[in-house]
Amino acid sequence: MNIPRTSFPRIVIIGGGFAGVALAKKLSKQEVQVVLxxxxxxxxxxxxxxxVxxxxxxxxxxxxxxRKILKDFPNxxxxxxxxxxINTVENKVLTDIGELKFDYLVIASGAETNYFGNSEIEKHSMAMKTIPESLNLRSLILENFEEALLTSDLNERNSLMNFVIVGGGPTGVELAGALAEIKKGILPKDYPDLDTRLAQIHIIQSSDCILKGMSDKASEKAEDFLEKLGVNVWKNVRVTNYDGKTVTTNTDLTFETATLVWAAGVKGAAIKGMDAGEFVTKGERLLVNEFNQVKGFNHVFAIGDIACMATEEFPNGLPMMAQPAIQQGKQLGENMVRLIEEKPMQPFIYKDKGAMATIGRNKAVVDLPKFKFQGVFAWYVWMFVHxxxxxxxxxxxxxxxxxVYNYIRxxxxARxxxxxxxxKLKS
Amino acid sequence: MNIPRTSFPRIVIIGGGFAGVALAKKLSKQEVQVVLxxxxxxxxxxxxxxxVxxxxxxxxxxxxxxRKILKDFPNxxxxxxxxxxINTVENKVLTDIGELKFDYLVIASGAETNYFGNSEIEKHSMAMKTIPESLNLRSLILENFEEALLTSDLNERNSLMNFVIVGGGPTGVELAGALAEIKKGILPKDYPDLDTRLAQIHIIQSSDCILKGMSDKASEKAEDFLEKLGVNVWKNVRVTNYDGKTVTTNTDLTFETATLVWAAGVKGAAIKGMDAGEFVTKGERLLVNEFNQVKGFNHVFAIGDIACMATEEFPNGLPMMAQPAIQQGKQLGENMVRLIEEKPMQPFIYKDKGAMATIGRNKAVVDLPKFKFQGVFAWYVWMFVHxxxxxxxxxxxxxxxxxVYNYIRxxxxARxxxxxxxxKLKS
Structure with a gap:
């Protein structure tokens, strides 16, 4: 990669998510060369x-x-x-467009979908971690309804209209709510030839509550909201397999569906060369100290979802959410300057700003550190924050x-x- | 296709463009069954x-x-x-989802890119007739600039930054203008490492003026606007080939470019079964009479770009634009009702509402039947109409x-x- 060296130390950041962008912004006016x-x-x-x-x-x-976020930044x-x-011996990264040397490396590669080794689920299910994946899911939902119109086989038609979402975290809950609203408000008008009341939306959670990271109240209320919207919430059920037609579970329950959305887990998006060793956790995250230095390294850092920073409150690492990523990115920006100037770095302290999820129109749950509330006001807060x-x-x-349009109308x-x-699958 | 027959005659419309949608809307409250x-x-x-x-x-x-345009329409x-x-003997259409019988057929399949038989140009060039094609072009333009950053070969870099647009109709002119504005306003900020002044935009027209269907004044002014924006306008030059690297022409001129946009011609999107016969023109359009009946048929119609209706003013058929399509769709809706009620149909009379094209910020040309104007006001009119x-x-x-945002900022x-x-090409 033909990026000329300057007299400034070169910091290479892998990943332009919340963490990487927050870090790059902090470094914008410093005497460093940043390559994202x-x-x-x-x-x-x-x-x-x-x-989407x-x-x-x-x-x-x-x-x-x-490029636009960072267009006014020199260096x-x-x-x-x-x-x-990643080669930490020669201090370089190998990419599909060539090699790049670094003085400091920051891994902010985020998280990816975790199928826990089940390749059949991976093959047949839909994920929703990237924009192309989200667009694929959008296309599939609509294609399924078009196809449901064409079949006279009742089982097949129901299977095309059923949706099974695995995972009761924010992604699963928000998607289930949105699908329920489409089922109620849009499908009957778009598909008058179909009995869309037969469409079923299931959300399956392996533990005994949804939105596990949030308060009990939020979790109960979210379940209540989902049920009001007609979503079937299955708790203490673990999906064991999906062959593209039938979802099997660790109980007697099975589900027939053409669409399984896998939102049951994420893992760190580890990169070869840094994907094995004492610094890699079970969830493929990188163990970091309070300065976000990867265990055993001085000049290699990890921030955001890929970083596993254990704290008293979170012994298994901070939650994989936007807030820890943004806060770590900012703090590391300051710390790198201190490090280069040979001053002592400041330990990262996570400021928990709470969590929230929206289930549907006028239905959201918000846990702030000092307040917890649900319903219409929570929904407005959710929208404002986003x-x-x-x-x-x-x-x-x-x-x-x-x-505003979606609310009024x-x-x-965008269907x-x-x-x-x-x-695409067929061709 | 399992669409139940009713006592109403069934009208099958092929194509949901301007013509097909205008027709379907007109038929919405009539005693006919419409399948689009x-x-x-x-x-x-x-x-x-x-x-895009x-x-x-x-x-x-x-x-x-x-589905949303037509959701409140019964039948x-x-x-x-x-x-x-299309099978006009058995009155049915064959599709990838099965057969469908019709009583009346309306072909509104529009137009497609015409490569005039040059398969090498077809293979290497970009078209811009559909949303996926437009998104492909967007991706390619941006990918080329990312690639230009990586190469140290000056010729290759220039080739990646050059754009050749073939065809000086509205599509070519509007695209050239937009690219010129990106070159001026965005590329230098996004790619400070590249000398984006070297990027060249060429528009090649085989005849002696651009915007041929418009007034001389509009055509001259548009050329003037393009040149002010730094676009190279080549007239009386015909592109003979493009191998993915070099554009050759019928003159000594050649162009090195990684991006050739082919906007040099369209032809009717004819469908098998109706793609040969005395009713098919050289441009693969279907000859229709003043009631939009395809020559030789009483119950098969064509409207919009695919229809070739000769008038005194347009002996080679009405222009392939939105206005004739919309007007024909509306009129045919009324005529089909008359036909079914065994009343005489009304001949179609084209109301020329003029034409317009925008070249850039504050730069457009408008030809109304009674007024022709260019510049800032034309630009506002263009935006309002669109x-x-x-x-x-x-x-x-x-x-x-x-x-508003793009104008102010x-x-x-959306780059x-x-x-x-x-x-995708590589894989």
Missing amino acids: LDKNNYHTFQPLLYQ STGGLEPDSIAYPI FHFRLANVEE LFFLIGFRNRMVVFINW FDRE LIIRPFKK | LDKNNYHTFQPLLYQ STGGLEPDSIAYPI FHFRLANVEE LFFLIGFRNRMVVFINW FDRE LIIRPFKK
């Missing part, structure tokens, strides 16, 4: 992916060009690259317009199959 | 595709779900289907917000490579 590598040329606002899948938002309005370079290997954290004025405006207009998913 | 077939589940607002290609608009905001059925053959004809309040709002934020184009 990402396999996409855009930053993804992951919390709203489920709205369900036709409520355009993909373009929850993505933001990385900053972005390269569209897939990092294939608009606030979206990058870019245009994106905020477009998302806002869409939300009980509609979601478009721009790139068919099933056809 | 389209290979997409959305209507595309083609005049704004070039803005150049990152100014989201694809979702120029597309509209066909209306939509099927997502690719029509593979917003007006967009379907759906949400789409209008989102497009409007994007335009000299920006186009996102959601699905890489080159990577």
Whole structure:
């Protein structure tokens, strides 16, 4: 990679998610050369992916060009690259567009879907961690309904109209709620020839409550909201397999569905060369100390979902959410300057700002450190916070317009199959 | 296809473009059964595709779900289907989802890119007739700039930054203008490591003027606008080949480019079974009489781009634009009712509402039947008319917000490579 060396130390950041972008911004005016590598040329606002899948938002309005975020920063370079290997002996990364030497490396590669080794589920299920995946799910949902119109086999038709979501975390809960609203408000109008009341939405959670990381009240209320929307919530049920038709579980329960969304787990997106060793946890995250240094390294850092920082409150590592990522990115930016100036670094202290999830129209749950509330007001807070954290004025405006429109009209207009998913599978 | 017969005559419409949708709307309250077939589940607002290609608009905001346009109409059925053959002996269409009988057939399949038999150009060039094609072009433009950063070969770098557009019609002119604005306003900020002044935009027209269907004044002014924006306009030059690297022409001129956009011609999107015979023109359009009946048929009609209706003013058929399509769709809706009621049909009379094209910020040309004007006011008129004809309040709002934002900020934020184009080619 032909990036000229300067007299400044070179910091290579892998990943332009919340953590990587927060770090790069902090370093913008420092005497360092920053190279950010990402396999996409855009930053993804992951919390709203489920709205892309369900036709409520355009993909373009929850993505933001990385070059634009960092365009006014001197000594900053972005390269569209897939990092294939990290070599900490020679201090270089190997990518699909060549090698790059570093003085300091920051791994902010995020998380990926965890299938816990079940390749059949991986093959047949849909994930929702990236924009293309979310668009594939959007296409599949719509293609299934078009196909349901064509079959006279009742079992097949029901299977095409059923949705099984595995995992009762925020992703699963938000998706289930959105699907339930589509079922109620849009499908009967779009498909008058189908009895869309037969469409079933199931959410399956292996433990005894949904939204496990949140308060009991939030979890109970979310379940209540889902049930009001007609979603079937199955707790203490673990999915054991899915062959593309039937979901089997560790109980007698089985589900017939053409669409299984796997939101049951994530793991660190570890990179070859740093994917084995005493610093790798069971969930493929990288153990870091309070300065985000990967265990055993001085010049290799990890931040965000890939980093596993144990604290008193979170002995298994901070939650894999936007807030720890943003906070770690900012703090590491300050610490790297201190490190280069040979000053002592400051330990990271996580400020828990709470958690929230939306289930549907006027239905959300919010846990703030001092307040917990549910319902209409929580829903407004959820929207406000998400608009606030979206990058870019245009994106905020477009998302806002869409939300107002969807709210007033009980509609979601982006139900478009721009790139068919099933056809691609066949060809 | 399991669509139950009713006592009403069945009208099958192939294509949900301007013509097909206008016709379906007209038939909404009549005593007919309407089946609309389209290979997409959305209507595309083609005049704004070039803005999707150049990152100014989201694809979702120029597309509209066909089911939603027609959701309140009784006796209306939509099927997502690719029509593979028309059988006028047995009065049925054959599609990828089964056969369908018709009493009346309306072909509104539109136009497709015409490579005039040159398969090498077809293989290596980009077209811009559909949303996926426009997104591919968007991805390619951005991928080329990312690649230009990586090469140290000056010729290759220039080739990656050059754009050759073949065809000086509205599509070519509008795309060239948009690219010129990106080159000026965005590339230098996004790619400070590249000398983007070296990027060249060429537009090649085989005849002696661009915007041939418009007034001389419009054509001259458009050329003037393009040159002010730094676009190289080549007239009386015909492209003879493109091997993926070099564009050759009927003159000594050659161009080195990694991106050739082919906007040099369209032809009717004829369908097997109706693609040969005395009713097919050289441009693969279907000859129709003043009632839009295909020559030799009473119950088979063609409207929009696929229909070739000769008039005194347009002996080679009406122009392939939105207005004739919309007007024919509406009129045919009325005529079909008359036909079924055994009343005489009314001949179609084309109301020429003029033509317009935008070249850039404050730069457009408008030919109205009684007025011709160019510049800032024309640009406002262009925007107003395009917003007006967009379907759906949400789409209008989102497009409007994007335009205001792009205007104020000299920006186009949707420069996102959601699905890489080159990577797909390689795999």
